[in-house]
Amino acid sequence: MSTFKTLDDLDSDQRVLVRLDLNSPVEGGEVQDNRRFERHAETVRELAEAGHRVVLMAHQGRPGDDDFVSLEQHADILAEHVDRDVQFVADTYGDDAIEAIESLESGEILLLENTRMCDDELPEEEPEEKAETEFVQALAPLFDAYVNDAYSAAHRSHASLVGFPLELPAYAGRVMQTEYEANSAMATREFDGQVTMVVGGTKATDVIDVMNNLGEKVDRFLLGGIAGELFLRAAGHDVGFDVDDMDLFDDQWEENHETIESLIEERGDQISLADDLAYEGPEGGRAEVNLEDLEEKDRPYLDVGADTIEAYEPVIHDSEAVFVKGALGLFEDERFSNGTVGVLRAISETECFSVVGGGDTSRAIEMYGLDEDDFGHVSIAGGAYIRALTGASLVGVEMLERN
Ligand SMILES: Nc1ncnc2c1ncn2[C@@H]1O[C@H](COP(=O)(O)OP(=O)(O)OP(=O)(O)O)[C@@H](O)[C@H]1O
Ligand SMILES: O=C(O)[C@H](O)COP(=O)(O)O
Structure with missing residues (x-):
């Protein structure tokens, strides 16, 4: 209180x-x-x-x-x-x-x-x-x-x-x-059921730090976005590398790969990674590839794929509380919005306690016609939300x- x-x-x-x-x-x-x-x-x-x-x-x-x-x-x-x-x-x-x-x-x-x-x-x-x-x-x-x-x-x-x-x-x-009140809930409230955290966005360093601090509080982490790809890279897949003039992966990899590797080793069973990813196909539309079939290392992946969304939705439905930090894909481009919107829609359909944080991610709610009232709290905070999740004082x- x-x-x-x-x-x-x-x-x-x-x-x-x-x-x-x-x-x-x-x-x-x-x-x-x-x-x-x-x-x-x-x-x-x-x-x-x-x-x-x-x-x-x-x-x-x-x-x-x-x-x-x-x-x-x-x-x-x-x-x-x-x-x-x-x-x-x-x-x-x-x-x-x-x-x-x-x-x-x-x-x-x-x-x-x-x-x-x-x-x-x-x-x-x-x-x-x-x-x-x-x-x-x-x-x-x-x-x-x-x-x-x-x-x-x-x-x-x-x-x-x-x-x-x-x-x-x-x-x-x-x-x-x-x-x-809402943003401190992770730190201050006891939930009886499963607590899930959706982790994505571009600021992988921030969210990986949160994951490292929240292993006891969170039962399941559902990953996407840049952090998700860095975890896939650590798991030996050919994704999570900067392509052309991108500046999203390599520096964050250097900074975080040891933490990622130890998280996978110590908490691997709590962490769900994508099974498939979406990219821009030769005709300009959305194309998807299963991780097992990845051949090209040089292409940007812009969303999680349909199998991943299908695997994440029931986890959300089984949760008592869901905290979101970061989008699962480049949702501003409708072709790559399925992951972010799929997860948000699943949250909006359940009665769970939910907080959606991050200025960018929360924009997906109105962009894709979801009703803000179907979420526990849509935060207008970025850095402060991250800190509050781990119980750090402001x-x-x-x-x-x-x-
Ligand atoms: N695979 C991807 N490739 C490129 N961009 C991505 C990818 N996945 C997610 N994003 C981008 O991540 C952004 C949201 O991430 P960000 O880390 O900025 O989080 P936020 O918490 O919403 O915002 P903030 O912390 O700035 O308030 C979205 O704008 C989305 O386009
Ligand atoms: O937009 C924000 O997250 C806050 O206003 C803080 O801004 P700052 O990161 O520039 O201090």
């Missing part, structure tokens, strides 16, 4: 500083709407409707990257979800920001500029150091309360996440609450608990 205060504990008529995670895909300079806006809108609407003055902070991208852009577009997208005006000021804690904050009326909402455009935000330092920064010291006196709703960024010891709770009474927002959550 969480031990932090929530919006239920907030006094009325407060000047509230709220940290959201609106970090989003940016395509050709356009910020893409996504589940994060919809989820955070719930917290923001609740605060505005209660009559608080609501000032929002969030980050976008990392300095130097193409998606490191202003939050101006985020304000418009958020406004649509909140169904209220969201003002924007292109400043974090300077005179313009302070003026905009001070002129806010009850029930109004203001979004400040990308926190990572402020020098004090990023270097990961102790919360006490972050609390001493100019950024925190300038803003905190303008508020009565701080709300952290950014569960998906709570693993970062950045000023906007850990500095303010040392200066202001701190509360968890609604997203923080629900994400915390510094942003710790600060709420300390407060």
Whole structure:
């Protein structure tokens, strides 16, 4: 159970500083709407409707990257979800920001500029150091309360996440609450029946680390994606190698092959690997090959095959809890969506407790017409979800608990 205060504990008529995670895909300079806006809108609407003055902070991208852009577009997208005006000021804690904050009326909402455009935000330092920064010291006196709703960024010891709770009474927002509870379930709940984890995606190093830590908690691992191919490579199959200018396998193999080999040796009976794989056939359609018949080492494999899906589905149906981290194939291309969608559909058909994590993977739910309500929880967190699965604490959550 969480031990932090929530919006239920907030006094009325407060000047509230709220940290959201609106970090989003940016395509050709356009910020893409996504589940994060919809989820955070719930917290923001609740605060505005209660009559608080609501000032929002969030980050976008990392300095130097193409998606490191202003939050101006985020304000418009958020406004649509909140169904209220969201003002924007292109400043974090300077005179313009302070003026905009001070002129806010009850029930109004203001979004400040990308926190990572402020020098004090990023270097990961102790919360006490972050609390001493100019950024925190300038803003905190303008508020009565701080709300952290950014569960998906709570693993970062950045000023906007850990500095303010040392200066202001701190509360968890609604997203923080629900994400915390669902994502910590692997670590905090006891399940009577089978616990299954679907492991895929491109960040093999992260998920292999999780597998290494969760062998006692998880009964069955169903593998696909890049991690799945690396396990097949360790088992002696001619897959899991970078082809042409790919950069997915070889480095991750170097980093992880010893862990993979020991996992296969010690926990092989808990780990299910693909029997067949899909690739782009000569006519451009989906083609499949059984592992026994693999001849070509040089071709990219983009999904698990039909036999594998048929073998994974009953495992899901027999599970009491299923946790998903990563897609089983390149589902954004419909030809290679069968594995990911097959597994998600099987989860949606059962009554099991389920959490689907990872920003990319969870996109498959709406892309292929599945109903989010048929899943226990669809997380908007990536790195924080990975940490929560293994029971590692998140510094942003710790600060709420300390407060
Ligand atoms: N065989 C494959 N070849 C290429 N890409 C693949 C393959 N299998 C899965 N993927 C890709 O993996 C991506 C999802 O993996 P990722 O590791 O980014 O996970 P995530 O947990 O969903 O996201 P995040 O951690 O970024 O929130 C999907 O976009 C999918 O296209
Ligand atoms: O999108 C995310 O996963 C979070 O916002 C954290 O972003 P970061 O990895 O750039 O800190």
